[in-house]
Each structure stands twice: as C-alpha cells, then as structure tokens.
Amino acid sequence: MENYSINTNCVQAGYTPANGEPRQIPIIQSTTFKYDTSEDMGKLFDLEANGYFYTRLQNPTNDHVAAKIAALEGGSAAMLTSSGQAANFFALFNICECGSHIVASSSIYGGTFNLIAVTMKKMGIDVTFVEPTATEEELNAAFKDNTRAVFGETIANPALTVLDIEKFAKVAHEHGVPLIVDNTFPTPINCRPIEWGADIVTHSTTKYMDGHGAAVGGCIVDSGKFDWMAHADKFPGLCTPDDSYHGITYAEKFGKEGAFITKATAQLMRDFGSIQSPQNAFILNLGLESLHVRMPRHVENGQAVAEFLEAHPKVTKVNYSGLKSDKYYDLAQKYLPNGGCGVVSFELAGGRDAAQKFMKNLKLAAIETHVADARTCCLNPATSTHRQMSDEQLKAAGIPAGLVRMSCGLEDKKDLIADLAQALDQI
C-alpha cells in the first residue's frame, strides 16, 4: 500500500480489487477451500505457501479487514478474533505459558481483569497489578525473572485513566519483554500506541471500530518491531521449533514482522478456534470506512457533555481527559492531541437514588451495558454491573454509588445536553 493518510486507509486499505472484481470486500461464507492436488494443500499445512484451507484458522474476508487495521495502527501484521476478550487472551497466551508472569495496569476493563487475575491464574500464569500512574521505580519493582509481558489500556474502560505508553514501553523493553496495549477507546484515529513504543496492540472491535453496536469482534496488531530472537530464552514458543507444526521456528522463518501473528494463527486459532465470522468482519469493515469521520464527532460530543456537567451544581465530579481539571489532562495532551473518545463518567451529588432517577428520565440516552456506538447510552455501575457491592465497597473500588458512565454517540450535542439538563432538573 502506498503511504496514504489514515483517513484514506480507513476507506480503502486492506482490499484492492482487480479488474472486474467486486468493489466491496466479498463475504467468503465458506468453511473450506478446494485444491487440485494434495501436494498443493500440503504446502499450506507446512506454512510453505500462503492460502486458505479451513475458516477456523483463516478466512480471506477477515484477512482483508485485518490488513486494514494493521495499516491504521502502523503494524506489520494483524488478525481478527471473535471478540475483544479473545484478542487479549491470544495476545498474552501467545507468549505466556504455565509459570509465566505478567505486569498489568490495574486500571483495565473488568473482563480483562478477570481474564488475567482469575482465568489465566488457573493456567499457572501469575500477575502483578500496578497503578497506571506508577513511577519507573514502582514499575521496575513489579518485574520478576519469569515476566513475559506488560499490559495496559490507552484509555481505560471504565476508569478513563490515560496510560503513559512511552514510560511503560521503556520499562518493558529494559526487562526484555513487549508492551501490549489495548487501544479500544481512542482507536488508531486518536492514538497509535506503536508510535510510542508499544509492541502489540489489541482491540475490542465491538466498540468504535464497528461503531454501530452490530457485531462483536476483536483484533490483534503486531508492530513487527520486537526482537524475539534477542530474548530467545524468554520466548521459547516463538524461538524454538514448534513440534505441532513440523518443527517450524516462527521467529526464524517469519522474522520480527510475521512471527507473532503467524504463531497466533497457526497454533492458537487452530487449537482454540476463536475466529471472527466473515459476516462480522464485513460489518466491521463498514464501520471502519467511516471511523475517521465518526471519532471527531464522538470527541466533540464527549467534550461538550463533560463541560456542561462540570458546570452543573448537581454534579460533584467529572472524569474526562479533555477537561483541564482532569488528572490525566497532561498525558492526554501528549498522547491524544485530537481528543480521546466519547465516554464520560460523572458523579451525582445525590448518590445511587439520584443516579437512578436521573437515568429513568433521560429520553435520548438509553440504559445499556454497551459503550462506543452511534447512539448515546449510559450506565450506573452501582445498580447494574457492580450491584453485588455495598456503597462502602464501591467507594473503595473507585466506583461511587452515584457514578454514571455516559457514552456520547453521534447525535447533535445540543440535543444531548438538553436531555441531560431536563433529567438533572428532575432529581
């Protein structure tokens, strides 16, 4: 692909039809692919030739869309997964095994927290959580001999903290391990973590990339920059022969640019089979075609709503890194100069009861657990996702009972603010 701007890549990267071929990416709705000779097929199984044999591992529709996301993030290779959860699991499990250790920011999506702290722990993979604001010294102290990866989110869901990517990357590299960054909330339109030193980028494409609340999906992008062979003792899965794949050594055969995604496809996708359906990949691509047009509007609405709420007497606190008063404003200026995303969270003075009354009276914003789609939605964690916790427990977890998370969609900001104003009046 030529060196086009990210806006052009949103529309056109990943698929260039030849003469007379479909203009839109075809949905290859086929489990299997036909070959003339068993020698032809054998080459695919030996990873000697490129091609498709079974959609549990790879499908052409998915690969076009993955190539677009790789172009947007500035990576060397990418793969789609069935969900964001699968993307983060594969990204970590591709280089971790029983006996490994992960350093992760404590400010991450609840599903990822459970994945790492509970489910991967059962697989014998240990974790040390660090504050997203940890100093280099504190980060260094979290490492062990068996640490294999560092993990964080550019803008955390739902805490809206901003990760100091450069700092986390520097410390990870000093310890000879890659930094994996979940870039779901800003999308590559507002931040490209690879430019700041991240080695692997993951996405829940379910959110802004799809953008219409239509298809669950995930993506892993490799920067192609991490030198696995230079740390071969830490990454035997990439740097020693894979007996389950005819003794291929991924880092040797596919180099820095190809090893990570090839192994995740040939080994993890083969064995776990969490591939995105080609139908969902097609829907995701429709979203990607307008991502560069939609993200600035999500940011404009988020900023306007955050400023309105900050000035309102019934609101005690607003979290949005585009506000000067926000703890993460300076980091956001550095990593998110065009804004972060459309998600704002705020605390109502009247606590849980006020939040419930406020949300019941909203007319445009729907009550949903979802975020990051075209329609504005909101959630009060205390009465939904975190309802098993007492007010004291909520406070300790940094989720006060009166906290509302609002995902600003693509409606007109005047209508959103008018809706908020009338609902606040009724508290």
Ligand SMILES: *Cc1c(COP(=O)(O)O)cnc(C)c1O
């Ligand atoms: C939603 C989300 C996930 C999980 O993605 P799913 O597509 O729901 O599996 C992971 N990380 C972040 C930051 C998310 O917002």
